[in-house]
Amino acid sequence: MDGQTLSLVLFSGTDDRLNAAAVLTAGAAAMGHRVNIFLQYWALDAFRAGRITKDHGVAPEGDAAIVQRHGGPHWSEILRQAKDLGEVGIHACSLSMEMLGLKEEDLDPLVDGQEGVASFFVDVDGPVTFI
Amino acid sequence: MDGQTLSLVLFSGTDDRLNAAAVLTAGAAAMGHRVNIFLQYWALDAFRAGRITKDHGVAPEGDAAIVQRHGGPHWSEILRQAKDLGEVGIHACSLSMEMLGLKEEDLDPLVDGQEGVASFFVDVDGPVTFI
Amino acid sequence: MDGQTLSLVLFSGTDDRLNAAAVLTAGAAAMGHRVNIFLQYWALDAFRAGRITKDHGVAPEGDAAIVQRHGGPHWSEILRQAKDLGEVGIHACSLSMEMLGLKEEDLDPLVDGQEGVASFFVDVDGPVTFI
Numbered sequence: 001m002d003g004q005t006l007s008l009v010l011f012s013g014t015d016d017r018l019n020a021a022a023v024l025t026a027g028a029a030a031m032g033h034r035v036n037i038f039l040q041y042w043a044l045d046a047f048r049a050g051r052i053t054k055d056h057g058v059a060p061e062g063d064a065a066i067v068q069r070h071g072g073p074h075w076s077e078i079l080r081q082a083k084d085l086g087e088v089g090i091h092a093c094s095l096s097m098e099m100l101g102l103k104e105e106d107l108d109p110l111v112d113g114q115e116g117v118a119s120f121f122v123d124v125d126g127p128v129t130f131i
Numbered sequence: 132m133d134g135q136t137l138s139l140v141l142f143s144g145t146d147d148r149l150n151a152a153a154v155l156t157a158g159a160a161a162m163g164h165r166v167n168i169f170l171q172y173w174a175l176d177a178f179r180a181g182r183i184t185k186d187h188g189v190a191p192e193g194d195a196a197i198v199q200r201h202g203g204p205h206w207s208e209i210l211r212q213a214k215d216l217g218e219v220g221i222h223a224c225s226l227s228m229e230m231l232g233l234k235e236e237d238l239d240p241l242v243d244g245q246e247g248v249a250s251f252f253v254d255v256d257g258p259v260t261f262i
Numbered sequence: 263m264d265g266q267t268l269s270l271v272l273f274s275g276t277d278d279r280l281n282a283a284a285v286l287t288a289g290a291a292a293m294g295h296r297v298n299i300f301l302q303y304w305a306l307d308a309f310r311a312g313r314i315t316k317d318h319g320v321a322p323e324g325d326a327a328i329v330q331r332h333g334g335p336h337w338s339e340i341l342r343q344a345k346d347l348g349e350v351g352i353h354a355c356s357l358s359m360e361m362l363g364l365k366e367e368d369l370d371p372l373v374d375g376q377e378g379v380a381s382f383f384v385d386v387d388g389p390v391t392f393i
């Protein structure tokens with residue numbers, strides 16, 4: 001994917017999937033790829049200011065105790081580092097903002113703004129991964 | 132993704148993920164991309180004739196009340212509009228048809244037919260997104 | 263996706279999603295594509311030696327009885343056949359290995375080894391699908 005962008009649609013709001021997304025973002029950024037993150041539904045809800053590091057649970061088949069015991073940086077911190085390291089943009093889906101009754105000032109500063117789904121596709125150039 | 136197709140494998144049968152899939156389909160179609168949808172498992176089950184608009188629940192970490200309160204067109208209506216707008220094909224996975232004991236006449240008219248997974252890959256030309 | 267690789271990040275540990283992943287792998291391999299599987303979290307846990315064919319449940323909206331009644335080869339057998347048929351590599355994510363406290367000898371022989379997320383992206387050349 002030389003010179004391509006990794007487009008990540010984050011939908012799930014559990015800490016295990018958000019952590020997997022953050023690790024993939026950091027890996028792609030470390031290899032020199034742009035990463036374009038689009039936040040929908042419960043993933044967007046997890047990026048509310050002041051709530052980002054609260055416990056968001058894990059997938060039904062998962063074991064929260066394993067994830068917590070492991071420690072390591074929080075997924076929001078991994079995303080912050082990935083933004084310092086490479087070209088990583090994080091945008092909220094306008095429709096999901098409306099559904100959740102959110103304004104931009106309700107979101108963590110990690111989020112660069114909001115956009116519609118058509119705008120999201122303008123920047124798609126490479127894989128589109130839904131998490 | 133100029134001139135490329137967005138290939139969407141729909142697996143999940145909850146209304147929130149199906150709505151996210153419909154919104155991505157509409158956005159991609161609006162930007163002039165072909166969209167090729169392949170229905171497996173619980174997503175295929177959600178496309179049964181006469182049951183498509185029934186309540187299919189949301190992800191375990193989600194809040195069904197938020198989704199219902201929001202209103203807006205049903206995901207099946209968004210897909211219908213996307214098919215009018217652009218080149219959107221919806222096919223059922225033959226293996227999942229067999230597993231669920233379904234015939235083509237059991238499915239909503241939104242579904243264009245069934246195909247095997249190898250045929251699905253013949254048309255893949257661009258991102259493959261699993262929802 | 264002529265000459266491209268299908269990169270599959272397997273995260274979920276339920277039998278229905280693992281089976282969908284195996285079917286997509288077999289279909290892509292049958293069409294001559296390389297498939298590069300990266301195991302994280304609960305999917306990695308499902309590849310432990312001696313536990314791969316145990317019951318891993320299904321998605322919350324799914325019906326385990328339908329999946330079991332259907333029969334057909336187990337997803338691990340479909341992956342085995344896909345590896346015989348084409349160029350299919352399966353690697354464990356090093357971070358997930360560490361989180362789950364696993365060593366390579368704890369994993370089923372289907373797994374070819376472990377690698378970090380940056381190495382995974384070196385081989386990405388085509389779609390990146392998260393399951």
